[in-house]
Amino acid sequence: MYKKSNRKKGLWPVLIVCAILLLFAAGCSSDTKSTDFLSGPETNNSGFERTTEGQPSGEVLSGQLKVHFLDVGQADSILVQLPNNQNMLIDAGDNDDGDTIVDYLTGAGVEKIDYLVGTHPHADHIGGMDTVIKNFTIGRVYMPRVTTTTKTFEDVLAAIEYKGLNINTAKAGLKIIDDGNLQALILAPLGTEYEEMNNYSAVIKVTWGEVSFLFTGDAEEQSEREMLASGVSLQANVLKVGHHGSHSSTSAAFLQSVEPQYAVICVGAGNDYGHPHRETMARLQGVNVFRTDLDGTVVFVTDGREINVTTGKNKPGAPGQTGEPGAAAEPIKSGAVAPNNERVYVDDGGRGLIKGNINSKGEKIYHMPDSPYYDSVKPERWFKTEKEALAAGFRPVKG
Ligand SMILES: [Zn+2]
Known part of the structure; x- marks a missing residue:
């Protein structure tokens, strides 16, 4: 591209305008960067910035x-x-x-x-x-x-x-x-x-x-x-x-x-x-x-x-x-609202939280305190009350 522009000097004014536009765009992208940063992978749910160790964001990395x-x-x-x-x-x-x-x-x-x-x-x-x-x-x-x-x-x-x-x-x-x-x-x-x-x-x-x-x-x-x-x-x-x-x-x-x-x-x-x-x-x-x-x-x-x-x-x-x-x-x-923010919980009277899910048989269940899955935290379905869980068709199980 630079070689071409050297040959066709008539393009210089256009290139200068492009350069100004690019500088302007770079300014914009640094604004965008800070917005992305707050909603991006380096941000926890409370919105505080986390320590980053990578290269300055915006650099294009090749590969996954x-x-x-x-x-x-x-x-x-x-x-x-x-x-x-x-x-x-x-x-x-x-x-x-x-x-x-x-x-x-x-x-x-x-x-x-x-x-x-x-x-x-x-x-x-x-x-x-x-x-x-x-x-x-x-x-x-x-x-x-x-x-x-x-x-x-x-x-x-x-x-x-x-x-x-x-x-x-x-x-x-x-x-x-x-x-x-x-x-x-x-x-x-x-x-x-x-x-x-x-x-x-x-x-x-x-x-x-x-x-x-x-x-x-x-x-x-x-x-x-x-x-x-x-x-x-x-x-x-x-x-x-x-x-x-x-x-x-x-x-x-x-x-x-x-x-x-x-x-x-x-x-x-x-x-x-x-x-x-x-x-x-x-x-x-x-x-x-x-x-x-x-x-x-x-x-x-x-x-x-x-x-x-x-x-x-x-x-x-x-x-x-x-x-x-x-x-x-x-x-x-990761930049979207974390699924755990969307969770609702069953409060079982102060003992803990109950997770509602659908088991391998397709039944709607929620786990009781003696279940090994009782404390599971999954981005699935949670209810604020047992009544709500029952109303949604879930039933309590022990195992
Ligand atoms: Zn092991």
Whole structure:
């Protein structure tokens, strides 16, 4: 364009006018930016600005970050498709989940896993990893420096050896990716010896532009305290809730520092541990919580600025559902009024809040205090009173 204008000098006045218009437009866009900022992903519901760490907004980023929280029951497996077309897999479910994960990744177009992370050597995180390693080209493998004597762990080590791979020690301060607007940093473990295996969990923060995800494995309160003390920024738009929603993770101080808009709990229906625990759900009030037991696989897509979410399971009670099996939930735009602002609640006489929803049989129900789902906070339907819930055709259930 500049070469052309050099040749045709008669265009200079037009170009000067264009330049003035562009400057004017830039002035306007900075106004627009501040408006967007207040209604955008970096704003919490009370309208206060959150700390941003990305590049100045308005810069056009090329590519999307896609994060898939796979529904693998009471286990973790998270596929991170990076905007540079690389793939990261954080955990690989339990021993039975290997083939499911291989199929899912293949369906998502994955041929190479550039970064494979085993957060810690428990079976519900590395169980399917040997199968994954055998089925894909693997780049770098990251695991914390801790071992167990289980067959599961030995199978993973054997697969790593078979492929001629090395294990990179996952520890705080390690930068997996450090490329301007795209960052993948390891925030934990900070220590080298823990009584509880969960605290060895590799905690990873992935940032694309203005949007951050925090993947915590099964890190518990001790690790959370160490991360807080380390002074590293924990702020993230999306938090993978630690240890399947156990009360031993997601401490109030940690959550306050992360300040997420969205939280995802990887958890199996009817698990033996009562996950997610009621205390954790209570602490997460006000955050948009997704659960793989209720929502199926949860997928976040971001251009580095806006966040869209889709869920694998059809939830007939949720707005925007088509009723078709496997239909994705209507994307929730983070800049819009948060769905939890639209919730109404049943006040059950001071004991807590009751959630109304539609169960898998299509019945309208709400959960009573002894139900494991009692404290669930979901962007579904809530009622101000039990009378209102009954009037809408819901009935109380115990389980
Ligand atoms: Zn676990």
